[in-house]
Amino acid sequence: MDGWEEREKVMAKITTKEHQAYMPGSQGPFRCDHCEYFSGTNRCNNKKIVAYAINHKFGLELESAGFAKVDPAGCSDEFKKK
């Protein structure tokens, strides 16, 4: 099973009430590191996720200017398969 299939399986089990735009690996298995927006060891440059990090939403923080600090095993609604 690839990262995309794993993500879809887990997402399908999450109810709307429990769902949040970004989820850490502890709620996975997810695969930020299979996403087009992932770089380095923990950086996401998706504008929406960076905006969440600036506003400290969903437990996100900035890694550096223009990058949110994400868990390689996390995921978000902005996932885009590489």
Ligand code: SF4
């Ligand atoms: S899945 Fe979401 S948080 Fe993770 S790298 Fe992709 S856009 Fe960023």
